[in-house]
Amino acid sequence: MTTAFDVRRAARKVRFALWVAAALLALAPVGGCGARSDDGQTLTAEAKQDLMTRWNAVADGVVVPSGFGGDFVFTWTAFDQFPHPTYKGGSQEAYQAFVEILIAFYEKGDNFDFLTANKCFSIKLSYVFPSGQDGLGTSFAKLTEEFSQSDWFLAETRAKLAAFSARIRAAQ
Numbered sequence: 001m002t003t004a005f006d007v008r009r010a011a012r013k014v015r016f017a018l019w020v021a022a023a024l025l026a027l028a029p030v031g032g033c034g035a036r037s038d039d040g041q042t043l044t045a046e047a048k049q050d051l052m053t054r055w056n057a058v059a060d061g062v063v064v065p066s067g068f069g070g071d072f073v074f075t076w077t078a079f080d081q082f083p084h085p086t087y088k089g090g091s092q093e094a095y096q097a098f099v100e101i102l103i104a105f106y107e108k109g110d111n112f113d114f115l116t117a118n119k120c121f122s123i124k125l126s127y128v129f130p131s132g133q134d135g136l137g138t139s140f141a142k143l144t145e146e147f148s149q150s151d152w153f154l155a156e157t158r159a160k161l162a163a164f165s166a167r168i169r170a171a172q
Contacts, residue, residue, distance in 0.1 A: 047118050052076045054111050058104040059083065064094045074101055082125040084136050092152055099147050099157060102140075106164050115140065116171040141168045 043051070059074040066072050072088035074097065085091075085098040106112050115121055120140060127136035145168075147153065148161035 043118060043120070043123060047120075048079045050114070051118070051120060051123075052079065054108070054114065055101075055105055058108055059101045062097050062101055064088060064091070064097050067091070074098060080126045080128040082127055082136065082138075084125070084127055084138070086136065087127050095147075095150075095152055099153055099161070102143065102147070103157070103160050103164070112164075112167070119172075121168045121172055141165070141172070144168055 055076045059076065062074050063071045064074075066089055072094060074083040074088065076083050083098075085094040088094045088098070106115075122139050122141055125136065125138050125140070125143075126134050128134050144161055144165045148158050148165050150158070153161070
């Protein structure tokens with residue numbers, strides 16, 4: 001029994017295999033946990049852990065009453081669970097506590113230099129729900145700029161944030 005080679009059939013199979021491979025690549029997460037900056041740089045697992053450790057060094061112990069039993073804390077325990085104030089009650093008190101942490105984070109030790117060296121200002125900060133839905137997509141640069149213009153904060157706080165925002169733009 002001889003088998004004839006059908007070029008058209010083989011070409012269809014190759015096209016189908018390429019289509020499947022392209023679809024799988026498009027659906028694959030980029031950079032491990034998906035921490036990717038606007039310029040395409042991906043943080044290593046070690047850099048992600050270092051970033052969270054640095055954040056937690058200033059956030060540890062900051063507590064905001066939830067208003068319905070229990071308290072909200074701002075520790076960052078999983079990279080895809082950034083402790084944005086929206087998910088900490090969303091109150092003005094929660095946002096104020098968050099902004100104080102953000103400023104202290106930038107000011108502490110070599111954190112700003114670390115963020116610059118690792119291009120962390122544009123890293124996507126996410127809050128992924130158990131369902132898998134991403135409820136937050138922001139960055140340190142966006143947060144700093146937006147909060148520097150918010151009338152929820154004192155003029156002195158906005159001025160500090162505006163100064164950091166200018167430094168961030170210069171560092172990028």
